[in-house]
Amino acid sequence: MRARGIFLEIRARLPAQLRKLLHIESRVLTLRLPEGVDADVQAAAAIVSKAMRDIEDLPVIPREVEDILTISSGERHRWLKDGRLQSSGTRTVKLRGRARKITFHVFDPRHIEDVLDCDLVTVWREEDAATAAENRRRAAARAALKRAQKKSGGAASHTHDEAGLRGWEDFDLDGLLR
Numbered sequence: 001m002r003a004r005g006i007f008l009e010i011r012a013r014l015p016a017q018l019r020k021l022l023h024i025e026s027r028v029l030t031l032r033l034p035e036g037v038d039a040d041v042q043a044a045a046a047i048v049s050k051a052m053r054d055i056e057d058l059p060v061i062p063r064e065v066e067d068i069l070t071i072s073s074g075e076r077h078r079w080l081k082d083g084r085l086q087s088s089g090t091r092t093v094k095l096r097g098r099a100r101k102i103t104f105h106v107f108d109p110r111h112i113e114d115v116l117d118c119d120l121v122t123v124w125r126e127e128d129a130a131t132a133a134e135n136r137r138r139a140a141a142r143a144a145l146k147r148a149q150k151k152s153g154g155a156a157s158h159t160h161d162e163a164g165l166r167g168w169e170d171f172d173l174d175g176l177l178r
Contacts, residue, residue, distance in 0.1 A: 002109075003027040005064040010051045018044050059088055059106035068112055069121050075128075084124055086111050 007024040014022060021044075023030045031048060033041055051058075060068070065085075066076055079085040087105035094101045115121065 002058075002060065002064055002068070003029075005061045006051075006055060006058065008061070009058055010048055013047050013051055014044060022048075056109065058109065059091070060109050060112050061091075061106055062104055065107055065112060069116060071121060075125075078128070079124060080105060084120070085115070 003024060007022070007029060010029065011019050011022050018031075018033075021032050023032060029048070031044055033044070062073070062076060065071070066073060071079075076085065080087060085107070088108040088111070089106055090103050091106050092101050092103040
């Protein structure tokens with residue numbers, strides 16, 4: 001699952017002249033050096049092997065999180081915003097050919113593993129569905145109230161308890177609403 005992210009991370013650590021020589025095919029990283037290249041093979045191999053030793057601690061990028069947890073980017077953004085999906089920091093990169101840098105959240109692999117093991121994605125989706133249903137119910141009630149007010153000639157309903165407007169008559173009698 002993490003092959004693409006690992007490939008991108010190792011490629012970023014390589015010197016510029018060696019980056020195009022690193023390839024990934026069916027989850028296997030290959031450093032192909034043609035004969036006669038004056039690149040330091042030992043240095044490149046050392047960089048790749050050092051990166052592979054620290055592979056367990058390598059942060060998970062957003063694309064990998066979506067693939068691992070089988071979630072959409074909208075779900076990832078929503079869950080990150082409300083704190084269910086915890087970021088371990090941010091990373092800023094400058095993409096080739098672009099003037100601006102982009103910043104994105106990266107995630108701790110152990111947290112992603114816990115989310116996957118506990119099947120929290122299913123729980124979070126059920127919570128989101130219940131919240132959406134409740135929001136739709138409230139919106140329908142507000143629309144029905146608005147239609148009822150419109151039919152009755154625009155007079156405000158004085159018995160609207162849902163929004164906590166008890167005692168509204170006393171407030172209106174004081175003349176504060178004009």
